[in-house]
Amino acid sequence: MAEQEPNRMAREIDLLWGPREPARRGPKPRLSRGAVVEAAVALADAEGLEAVSMQRVAKELGYTTMSLYRHVDSKEDMLTLMAEAATGDAPPAPEGDGGWRAGIETWAEAIMRRYRAHPWMVFVQLSGPPSGPNGLQWMEAGLRELVRAGLRTGDALEMLLLISATLRETVRMEVEMGRAAEAAGTTLSESERDYARALREVVTPERFPTIRRMLDEGVLDQAAPAPDPGGGPAGGPAEGLDFGLQRILDGVEAYVRATAGDARGA
Template sequence: MTREIELLWGLREPGRRGPKPKLNREGVVRAAVAVADAEGLEGVSMQRVARELGYTTMSLYRHVDSKEDLLVLMVDAAMAQDPPEPRADGDWRAGIQAWVSGCREMYRRHPWVVFAAVFGPPLGPNGLRWMEAGLRELVGAGLTTADAVQVLMTVSGVVRDTCRIELDMRRA
């Protein structure tokens, strides 16, 4: 987990030699997200992303250590849209409904995310912003932080699985 946190927060960059590269990690992730949006997760490979960028596969490894690391970064990048703002009226139900709608929009914009492996709560900056937004509404409703985390993980899982089922049904 520490490795993923370092990766997502830019605390660990692969070593570099030679002149400053024209390609950067953000560009690699952006290209990989575009490939996944067009072709699904199965279309994403280091070779395919490199070809999309006009670079060799090996050049990507200067910016991302592995495909697994790339997928972690892609999922967080897919969540870059801002979560709903806090509700001024304190209506936590409407706040959670807006949060769920925002999640569904993200899954519809980037459907491959529902097929990406998830192992626990979000660790990256974008995922944490979304988690914080949902927790804010639930804690505002009177739940303890621990209960709010459990409820939010359950709601998040239901939204994700529902979107995955919708996709599967459309494919069938």
Template sequence: MDATKDDTGPALPPAIEAAWGLRGRPPKGPRPGLTLAGIVEAAVRVADDEGLAAVSMGRVAKELGAGTMALYRYVGAKDELLTLMVDTAYGGPPGAGDEGRGWRAGLTRWAWADRSALRRHPWVLLVPIAGPPLTPNSLAWLEDGLRCLADTGLAENEKMSVLLLVTGYVRNESLLTAQIVEGSRAAGIAPGELMPTYRCLVARLTDPQRFPALHRVLAAGVLDRDDDPDDEFVFGLERVLDGVAALIDRRSTD
């Protein structure tokens, strides 16, 4: 049975019905050129150009040259619009491309694609997560990630937990990077000067007797320059995948 046609279970949220095209078409009105996809794409443009706070039904209507009330024939509320925006911003998953290279190469590709989507549309990080994935693209991403783990010997619940772990790492790293960049910009710190500036402040505020471990970091020159954000991402992702690899090895000997 097609789950989208099953009306015996829980009711689908309006945004999910809209995302899957399960709602009837709105009645004809004065702006037949409007479409749900066009409205969502316009909202994504506003968020990309002006930030998430700028997104409102009125602002999106202005972007389309339409009246605000015309949008409500397609989108019932701003929360619904945000859900559709996130699904559109992510787009489809990266898809196959690592056949024969193993689960680690596939999951690495998956994680980098996730990060790229968040870097293209950083406002996505500010949209509250309303629950488990249900939109078309989010479920396609989930399917793609599970496919990477198909031959690992992990139980199905462990595969889901691995994807949650990787997604959480990618999301947290992306949010932290965005916050640091925005904070540096607000403080007037030029690119490349964040860590040297931080080093000077730490050295001024601390002494080796009270903070010996921290001063060993300073003495090693760790904070003398800004690292490439990609290097930090690689380090963290590799450690996460090392843990997954250890679990897979353990399951292979059970």
């Protein structure tokens, strides 16, 4: 009977948790999986994910493309290993007396720093929840704080997915808008002001009353903040991210209070 092919997730688990290098006899080879992944991450940091290919990484390392296939089976596997490596293995420590809310804020800030350091991460196609040791450590850190808030583990997972998606999508929009602004020879803040000026020519209070109110209040004309210390562009979507995150956490607090009250009244 033919041996059954492992499913995608089982294969990914094996890739991220299995031996980093196949067992070999003789002297240790100069090229390793770790070196391949490190070179690929450096290339993506410098030139974007679109620059990464097996051929290009091999060239950066001074090896043939076939040499890389002895350590990484495919570009898809290399992207999976790159994302796991760039995630890092040091999520924030528990906040102690700071409370669960401060813990989630610290966790979110750390995730944003990771994305800002490796913007290409938000363009790697997701195959599912984290499955590698690094990704799971970050998942554990986030879940821990939400469970401390009083959520059941299933509810904590739902909220963590919402927060994670918000962070990832916000950075993705910021990167794409930054690229468009750079291609036009301008900045994100200048692009927003140009957008507002153009809209004022066509947006009327009769047809778009709320948008017109926003324009009249100068929301898009505000002076650009100082550059983000984490490396993000000034004036990007992430500038207002804290407001949204705080409202999500307000919702968690309100839900926990309500469910606790219902339990006492039962």
